[in-house]
Amino acid sequence: MSRTTAQTPIDEICNRLWLAIAERKLRPGARLKEEELCAIFSVSRARVRAALARLESSGLVTLVPNRGAFVSEPTIEEARDIFFARRTIEARLVERLCTNVTPQALSRLRAHLEDERAAHARNDTSAIIHLSGGFHLLVAELAGSRYLSDVLNELISRTSLIIAMYQSRSAPDCGPEEHEEIIRMIEAGDAEGTKRAMDAHLQHLEDALDLQEDKPRQSALSDILA
Ligand SMILES: [Zn+2]
Incomplete structure (x- = not known):
């Protein structure tokens, strides 16, 4: 599901x-009509x-x-469980990358x-x-875990659903500053500092959510996938 080449x-x-969900064009609760999808994809x-x-088995669609x-x-x-899983997985991934990082990885x-x-x-x-x-997926790829890259791909799509449902007024997307702090720690070879920076970054994303807010409005399926 994560591959760009179908x-x-x-x-x-x-x-x-998956991409429409990850990019928050398809919102939580949006109906996916079979006949519309048949027409859009000519299948x-x-x-x-x-x-x-397949999308149901990865938690993105409910039948x-x-x-x-x-x-x-x-x-x-x-939502809380997904962030817990991400903090747990990504702290270890970034630690692994930090202890094995190459100049090529840092350049990327x-x-x-x-x-x-x-x-x-x-x-x-x-x-x-x-x-x-993509930054988080790149960390997983550079850490050398194909399996966790796939797991993370799914968690990131689910995070997008969560952000679409529970975002407050200011969009709680990753800012480049926090990613730069993580890169700086990797560059310095500070494994503990890298883990802390990743944990704080993901906690910050979670804290920015308004867990009381109602569902956002939805667009027409044919417009989103046109
Ligand atoms: Zn981020």
């Missing part, structure tokens, strides 16, 4: 829906159902008998940070969301 029509449907109903079943498929609506308890982190700064400078919301999550 291999099958089902992969493509999953990737497109059979069987393929759409297979894609929706309701006799009603259809909806983008999942994480509860407050689930710095280059990514520059892309994030550029996206913030031009106020490109879609790129900001994509690159914010």
Whole structure:
């Protein structure tokens, strides 16, 4: 689901829906009508159902008998649990990267940070969301854990759902400053400091959420995926 190059029509449907959820174009609770998806992707109903079943297994879609498929609506308890999982996993990933970091890895982190700064400078919301999550995926990739990269990919999509549901007025996306602090700690070879910086960063994201706020409004499926 995380791959940008789709291999099958089902992969493509999953990737497109995953990206729309990750970029918060598809909101929690949005209805995913089978016939609309068939038309948008020019595929059979069987393929759409297979894609929706795969997205359900990764927690992004909820299938309701006799009603259809909806983008999942994480509860407050689930939201806290996702952040707990991310803090636990990412602290260890960044520690592992810190103890084995290469100059090439540092260059890639710095280059990514520059892309994030550029996206913030031009106020490109879609790129900001994509690159914010991308920083965390890059850390996992550079730490050398393909399995945890896949796990994190799913957790980041779920984080997007949580932010879409529970964000307060100021958008609580990762800022480049906190990512830079993490890179500085990695560069200094300070494993404990790196773990602390990552933990504080994820805690900051969680603290910025308003866990009392109602669900946001939704857009038409055909507009989002057009
Ligand atoms: Zn971040």
